[in-house]
Amino acid sequence: MIENVAALAHGFAVALTAKHILFMVAGVCFGLVVGVLPGLGAPNGVGLLLPLTFTMEPVSAIILLTSMYWGALIGGSTTSILFNIPGEPSSVATTFDGYPMAKSGEATKALTFAFLSSGFGALFGVVVVTLLAGWVTRFALLFSPVEYFAVFVLAFASFIAFGGGSPLKSVVSIALGLALASVGMDTISGSMRLTYDVPDLIRGISFLVVVIGLFGLGELFETMQNPAAAKPVATRLDLAGVVRAALEWPRYGVALLRSAVIGCWMGIAPGGPTAASFMSYGIGKRFSRNGPRFGKGEPEGLVCAETADQSAGSSAMLPMLALGLPSSATAAVLLGGLMIWGITPGPTLFSERPDFVWGLIASMYLSNIVAVVLALATVPLFARMLQVPFTITGPIIALVCVIGAWTVAGAPFDLWLLLLFGAVGWLMKALDYPIAPLVLAMVLGDRTEDAFRQSMLLSGGKLSVFFASPLPATITGLALLCLVVPLAGMALKPRTARSAAP
Amino acid sequence: MSDVPQRPVLPRKQAEIAFALLLALVGGAVIAGAREMDTGWGGSGPEAGYFPLRIGIVLVVASLAVLVREALRPAGDGVLIAGIGGGRLALFVLPLVALVAVVPWLGFYIAAFAYLLVAVGLVGRVRWGRALAIALGTPLVLFVAFEYAFRAPLPKGPLGPLLGLP
Amino acid sequence: MTMRLAALAAALGLTAATPVAAFTPSKPVEFVVTAGAGGGTDIFARTIQSIIQKNNLVAQPIVVTLKGGGSGAEGFVYGKTGSGDAHRLVFGTSNQWLLPMVAKVGWSRQELTPVAALAFDEFILWTRQDAPWKTAGEFVAAAKAGTIKVGGSQSKDLDETLLKILEKAAGIKTTYIPFKSGGEAAVQLAGGHIDANTNNPAENVGQWKGGQGRPVCVFSAARLAAGPKVTDTMAWSDIPTCKEQGIPIEEYKMPRAVYLPPNVPAEAVAFWADVLEKVFASPEWQEYIGRTSQSATFLKGDAFAKFIASDEDRSRKVFEEQGWLVK
Numbered sequence: 004m005i006e007n008v009a010a011l012a013h014g015f016a017v018a019l020t021a022k023h024i025l026f027m028v029a030g031v032c033f034g035l036v037v038g039v040l041p042g043l044g045a046p047n048g049v050g051l052l053l054p055l056t057f058t059m060e061p062v063s064a065i066i067l068l069t070s071m072y073w074g075a076l077i078g079g080s081t082t083s084i085l086f087n088i089p090g091e092p093s094s095v096a097t098t099f100d101g102y103p104m105a106k107s108g109e110a111t112k113a114l115t116f117a118f119l120s121s122g123f124g125a126l127f128g129v130v131v132v133t134l135l136a137g138w139v140t141r142f143a144l145l146f147s148p149v150e151y152f153a154v155f156v157l158a159f160a161s162f163i164a165f166g167g168g169s170p171l172k173s174v175v176s177i178a179l180g181l182a183l184a185s186v187g188m189d190t191i192s193g194s195m196r197l198t199y200d201v202p203d204l205i206r207g208i209s210f211l212v213v214v215i216g217l218f219g220l221g222e223l224f225e226t227m228q229n230p231a232a233a234k235p236v237a238t239r240l241d242l243a244g245v246v247r248a249a250l251e252w253p254r255y256g257v258a259l260l261r262s263a264v265i266g267c268w269m270g271i272a273p274g275g276p277t278a279a280s281f282m283s284y285g286i287g288k289r290f291s292r293n294g295p296r297f298g299k300g301e302p303e304g305l306v307c308a309e310t311a312d313q314s315a316g317s318s319a320m321l322p323m324l325a326l327g328l329p330s331s332a333t334a335a336v337l338l339g340g341l342m343i344w345g346i347t348p349g350p351t352l353f354s355e356r357p358d359f360v361w362g363l364i365a366s367m368y369l370s371n372i373v374a375v376v377l378a379l380a381t382v383p384l385f386a387r388m389l390q391v392p393f394t395i396t397g398p399i400i401a402l403v404c405v406i407g408a409w410t411v412a413g414a415p416f417d418l419w420l421l422l423l424f425g426a427v428g429w430l431m432k433a434l435d436y437p438i439a440p441l442v443l444a445m446v447l448g449d450r451t452e453d454a455f456r457q458s459m460l461l462s463g464g465k466l467s468v469f470f471a472s473p474l475p476a477t478i479t480g481l482a483l484l485c486l487v488v489p490l491a492g493m494a495l496k497p498r499t500a501r502s503a504a505p
Numbered sequence: 506m507s508d509v510p511q512r513p514v515l516p517r518k519q520a521e522i523a524f525a526l527l528l529a530l531v532g533g534a535v536i537a538g539a540r541e542m543d544t545g546w547g548g549s550g551p552e553a554g555y556f557p558l559r560i561g562i563v564l565v566v567a568s569l570a571v572l573v574r575e576a577l578r579p580a581g582d583g584v585l586i587a588g589i590g591g592g593r594l595a596l597f598v599l600p601l602v603a604l605v606a607v608v609p610w611l612g613f614y615i616a617a618f619a620y621l622l623v624a625v626g627l628v629g630r631v632r633w634g635r636a637l638a639i640a641l642g643t644p645l646v647l648f649v650a651f652e653y654a655f656r657a658p659l660p661k662g663p664l665g666p667l668l669g670l671p
Numbered sequence: 672m673t674m675r676l677a678a679l680a681a682a683l684g685l686t687a688a689t690p691v692a693a694f695t696p697s698k699p700v701e702f703v704v705t706a707g708a709g710g711g712t713d714i715f716a717r718t719i720q721s722i723i724q725k726n727n728l729v730a731q732p733i734v735v736t737l738k739g740g741g742s743g744a745e746g747f748v749y750g751k752t753g754s755g756d757a758h759r760l761v762f763g764t765s766n767q768w769l770l771p772m773v774a775k776v777g778w779s780r781q782e783l784t785p786v787a788a789l790a791f792d793e794f795i796l797w798t799r800q801d802a803p804w805k806t807a808g809e810f811v812a813a814a815k816a817g818t819i820k821v822g823g824s825q826s827k828d829l830d831e832t833l834l835k836i837l838e839k840a841a842g843i844k845t846t847y848i849p850f851k852s853g854g855e856a857a858v859q860l861a862g863g864h865i866d867a868n869t870n871n872p873a874e875n876v877g878q879w880k881g882g883q884g885r886p887v888c889v890f891s892a893a894r895l896a897a898g899p900k901v902t903d904t905m906a907w908s909d910i911p912t913c914k915e916q917g918i919p920i921e922e923y924k925m926p927r928a929v930y931l932p933p934n935v936p937a938e939a940v941a942f943w944a945d946v947l948e949k950v951f952a953s954p955e956w957q958e959y960i961g962r963t964s965q966s967a968t969f970l971k972g973d974a975f976a977k978f979i980a981s982d983e984d985r986s987r988k989v990f991e992e993q994g995w996l997v998k
Contacts, residue, residue, distance in 0.1 A: 040650065046708065050735065051655055057721040144883075147864035148848075171571055175528055178564035182535045185557050188741040188774065191849055192553040193826030193995075195741070195775050197538040202748055202777035206740025227597040228590040326858045327877055329709060338709035342873070343717055345962060349877020350861075394629030399643060401601050401624070402617055405608070406647070410657060412738065412745065418605040430524050433585055434517070452556055453851070459550025460848045461820060461864070549846070656734055658699065665698075 011133050014361030017062060018369060023362075026067040027370040031377055034074020039082060039385075040403075044090050045075035046332040047410070053340050061344040062362040068340060069320075069363065070370040072333055073125065076316060077378045080117045080309060081385055085110060086400050088219035088407070092210055093276035093316070093331070095442050096284045096308035098218055103300030110386045115248035115379060116302055117309045120259065122375035124310035127263035128270060128317030129367045139271050139318075140325040140350060146272065148457035149468055153478035155451040158269070158278040159443065160485035162285035168437040176436050180444025183208050190449075191456045203416035210445055212408045216421045217438055219404045221428025223397060228429075245382050255306045258287055262307045266314030273322055275330045276315040277446050281439075283311030317367060324348050324360060514591045517583030518575060525572035532564030600624045612662025614644040694938040696731040698758055705746030705763040707739040710852060711792065711871060711963075715927045716762040718959045719789070722950045729946060731758075742766065742825055744776040751778045753932035757939030760786070761930040766828065768983050773827040773995045784935055785979060787947045787971040788928040790960055793895065794833055796887040796913065797875050798867045799860055807888045807916035810867070814843040822848045822856035822865040827995050830856075830869050833890065833923050835989050837869075840919050860884045871925070872964035876901065888913040890923040895964055907964050924966070926978070944971045 017023075030052075037048035049068050056064035079090035084101035097117060104113035132139070146154075163177070186197045187207025198204040262283040269279035287307035288297040297304040319330035327348035329335035341348055346356060353360050388396070408421040431438050462468035470476045539561055542554030586594065604620040611619075618640050626636030651657050661668075702720055706712035713735075720733050738746035743766050750761035761767075761783060768780035796807065804810045813819060823830025826849040834847055848865060850856045853874035859865050860875070861883035868875070872895070878884040880902055889895060889910050897908040913920055929947060931940060950956055951969045960967045970978055990996045 037655070047655070047657060050708070050737075051657070053717065054720065054724065057725075144858070144862040147859060147862060171567055171574070174567040175564065175571060178560050178567060179528065179531070181560045182531070182557065182564060185560070188744065189553045189826070190851055191826055192542075193742070193774060193828065193831075193849070194542060194553050196542065196553055196557060197535060198775070199534075199538060200775065205748065205777055206738070206745035224594060224598070228586060228594045326861070327854050328858055332708060335708035339713045339717065342709070342714050343721070347873075347877045347880070350881030350883060351877070392631075394631055395625055395639060397597065398600075398621055398624035398629065399639075401597075402604070402620065402643065405601075405604060406613065406659065409608070409613070409659065412740070413736070413749075415605075415609045418608065422602060422605055430520070434521055434524055456550050457848055457850070460846060463818070463846075464547075464549045656732065658734065
C-alpha cells in the first residue's frame with residue numbers, strides 16, 4: 004500500500020505537466036459537449052479522438068482520452084436530468100429522480116448534485132484503485148461465470164425487490180425486457196433467436212434506442228397530451244444557486260458513501276456501471292429514510308445513482324488495465340487504443356510501464372476535479388434551456404431523439420423502433436406499468452443468461468455449482484435474502500398493523 | 506381537433522384491456538419464435554430456446570391476468586386520452602412520423618428543416634420569422650457538429666450532391 | 672523530345688497513375704468493422720487507417736464505424752446493402768464465408784467482393800499455468816483420461832471449429848465453453864476456471880507474460896518468427912508447432928481481410944488492392960504484424976479467391992459432421 008502511494012507521487016510528476024493539464028481541460032470540455040449531444044456519447048467521442056492520438060506518447064494519449072470520457076459521463080447526466088434522455092445506459096437511473104426534480108423547478112440543484120456526486124464517486128473509485136491495486140486484480144480473477152451469474156442476480160434482486168407498483172405489471176415489464184434482450188445472436192449456441200428472419204433484428208434490439216424511446220419520446224408524448232405539464236418551469240439560474248446547492252449536498256454523506264462502495268464493488272466484481280447505478284438506487288430506496296419518496300424527485304435517489312455510476316466507472320479502469328476486460332463500450336474503445344499504442348494490458352503492465360499506469364491514475368484525480376468544476380460552471384447555461392417555451396424545445400428534443408437513435412447503427416429500422424417504444428413508454432407510464440424493471444432486465448438479461456449457461460457447461464449441468472464454493476454461495480445467498488425479506492415484510496405487515504390496533 | 510372539448514376519447518379501462526391484449530400477443534410471438542429452437546434442458550444446461558419459451562409464457566400469463574383483472578374492475582371515470590390532449594398528441598406525433606419516413610430519402614438536414622418548420626411554426630404557432638430561424642439554425646448547428654467537428658456523418662440525401670458532399 | 676520526356680516520366684513512375692477510367696475516392700471513405708471495439712478486427716482496421724493517413728495514400732478522410740452485432744453479421748449485411756459503393760470497405764475475417772454456413776445471417780459469401788487479405792492470425796493452444804501437462808501429447812492424454820474444459824470466443828465460430836478439428840485429429844472429447852471474446856477466455860484461463868483456450872497470440876500475451884497461462888503448441892506449419900523474448904525464458908519461436916508434437920493438423924489460421932460491397936467496378940477493387948498492398952509494404956505494417964505475432968501474407972485477386980474456396984471446403988466438412996449447417 005505504501006509503495007502504491009510512492010508510485011502515485013511519481014504518477015503526479017508525470018501528469019502535472021503543462022501539456023497534460025491542457026490535455027485534461029481540452030478533453031473534459033470536448034467530453035462535456037459530446038455527452039450533452041445525445042447520439043454522440045462517450046464511445047463515439049473516444050473513437051473520434053483516437054486517430055489523433057496515434058502519434059502521441061501513450062500516457063498523453065490516455066490522459067486526453069480518459070479526460071474526455073469523464074467529461075462525457077458527467078455531461079451525459081445533463082440530458083438525463085433536463086430532458087429525461089439518458090445518453091448512456093449507465094445514466095438511466097439518473098433520470099428516475101433527476102428529471103422530476105428538474106420538472107419541479109429544481110434543475111440547478113439536480114445538476115449540481117449530479118456533478119458533485121459524480122466527482123465524489125469517481126474520486127472514491129480512484130482512491131480504491133490507488134490503495135488496493137494488487138488486491139483488486141487478484142479478486143477480479145476469482146470470478147468465473149458462476150460468480151458473474153450470482154452478481155447479476157444480486158443486482159437484479161436488490162433493484163426489483165425494492166421497487167413499488169403493481170407486482171403483476173412489474174412481472175409483465177420484466178418479461179418484456181428479457182424477451183427484448185434475447186433477440187439476436189445467442190452467444191452460447193451461435194444461432195439466431197427471435198429474429199423472425201428480419202435482417203434488422205440480427206444485430207439485436209439496441210438498448211439505447213429502446214431507452215431513448217421509452218424515456219425521451221415517451222415523456223414528450225405525455226407532456227403533449229397533458230397541457231398542464233407543458234408550461235416552462237421557473238428556475239433560478241444564478242451561480243449563487245449552484246453554491247447554495249453545493250452547501251446542502253454534504254447532507255447526503257451516508258448515501259454518498261454507501262453508493263460509492265456499491266459502485267466500487269460492482270466496478271471490480273465486475274458488473275459494470277449500469278448495474279451498479281440500479282443496484283445502488285434499489286438499495287437506497289430500501290434502506291434510506293427518504294426511500295418512499297424515491298422516483299418523485301428525491302435528491303437522495305439522484306445522489307445514489309450518480310455516485311455509484313461514476314465510482315464503478317473509475318474503479319473498473321483497474322480490471323481493464325490488469326486483465327484487459329473492458330467494463331463498458333467506452334472502455335472497449337480505450338482498450339483498442341492501448342493495443343494500437345503498443346501497450347498490452349495484463350498483470351505485468353504495472354511493473355512494465357509504471358509511468359503509464361500511475362500517470363493515468365494520477366490524471367484521474369486531476370481530470371475528475373477539472374470535470375466537476377467545468378460542469379458546475381455550465382449549470383446556469385443548461386438550466387436556462389428549460390425556460391424556452393415547450394412549443395420550441397419539444398420538436399427539437401424529438402429531433403435529437405431521432406438523431407440519437409440513428410447514430411446507434413445508422414438504420415432506418417431503428418427510427419421506427421424508436422417511435423414504437425415512444426408509444427409503449429407513454430402507455431406504460433399512463434397505465435402505471437413500471438418501466439425501470441424492463442430497462443434493467445434488458446441490460447442484465449442476456450448477460451445473466453450467458454453466465455448461467457456457461458456455468459452449466461462448466462459444471463456439466465449441475466445447479467448445485469452456485470452453492471458449491473463460498474464466494475458464489477455468499478452472493479447468491481444475499482440475492483435470495485434481498486428477494487425474500489421484502490416479501491416476508493409484506494406478509495408480516497398486515498398482522499403487525501392488526502396487532503397494533505387495540 | 507377541439508370540437509369535442511374534454512369529452513373522453515379513450516377511457517382508461519378500454520386502454521388497459523387493449524394494451525394487455527397487445528402484450529399477450531407479443532408474448533405469443535415470443536413463444537412462436539422460441540419454438541423454432543430447441544427449448545429443452547440439454548445434457549449440459551438449457552438450450553437456446555429454453556429461456557425465451559418460458560419468458561414468453563410468463564409474458565402471456567401475466568398480461569392475461571392484468572387483462573382479466575381490469576375487465577372485472579368496474580369502469581371508473583379514468584381517461585387515457587381526453588379530446589384536446591389527444592388532438593395535441595396527434596399533431597405532435599404526425600410530423601414526427603413523417604420525419605422518420607422521409608429521412609432515408611431526404612437526409613437529416615432537409616428533413617429536419619421541414620419538420621421543425623411544421624412542428625414549431627405550424628403546430629406550435631410560433632411566429633414565422635422565429636420558426637424559420639429555428640428551422641434553419643438547428644440543422645446548421647447539427648451539420649457543423651456532426652459533419653465537421655465529430656466526423657459522424659448523417660445521411661444527407663439530395664443535399665450531398667448539391668453541395669458536393671457525400 | 673516528347674518521346675524522351677514520356678520515357679523519363681514512365682521511368683519515374685509518373686504515368687503509372689493514369690490508366691483508363693482509374694478510380695479515386697470522391698467522398699469520405701467508411702471503414703466498417705465487423706466486430707466490437709477493441710477486438711482484433713477493430714485494431715486491424717484502425718492500424719490500416721493510421722498508415723493510410725500517415726502516408727497520405729488516400730486523399731479523402733476515413734471514418735471507422737463499428738458494426739459488430741450478431742458476430743459481425745451486422746457489418747456484412749451493411750456492406751451488402753451498399754451495392755456499387757466503392758467508398759465502403761468492410762473489415763473482417765474468414766467469418767465472411769463461414770458465418771452464412773452456420774446461421775441465418777442475411778448475406779451469402781458471393782454477395783461481397785473480396786479485395787485482399789493482409790495478415791494471417793495464428794492460433795495457439797494455451798493452458799492454465801498450473802496444469803500438469805506440458806506438451807501436446809500430455810494434453811491429449813489428460814483429455815482422454817478426464818474432462819478438459821476449453822474456452823473460446825463465440826459459438827460455431829473459429830475457436831470451436833478448431834477444437835472440433837483437434838478433437839477428431841487427436842481422438843479426444845472436450846467441453847467447449849463459448850465466451851463473448853477472446854479477452855474473456857484469456858481472463859477465465861488466468862483465473863483457472865477453464866483448462867485451456869485457443870486464443871490468438873495477441874489475445875493471451877499479457878497473461879503469458881504475467882505467468883497466468885502458458886502456450887502448449889501453435890497450429891502452424893512452421894514455428895512463429897523469432898523475436899525478442901516474451902517471458903524470461905521464451906520467445907514466440909520457442910513454442911513448438913502442434914504438428915511436431917504429434918497432432919496431425921497441418922495448420923489453422925485466420926485471415927484478416929478487406930471486402931467491398933457487391934457490384935463495384937473492377938477499377939475500384941484494383942485501386943483498393945493497390946492501396947492495401949502499399950499499406951502492407953510499409954514499415955508500420957511490419958511493426959503491427961510483429962507486435963501481434965501474426966504472419967505477414969498478402970493475398971489478392973485469384974490467390975485470395977482460391978484460399979477462400981479451399982478454406983470453405985475444409986470448414987464445410989467440419990460443419991457437416993457437427994450438424995451445424997443451416998438449411
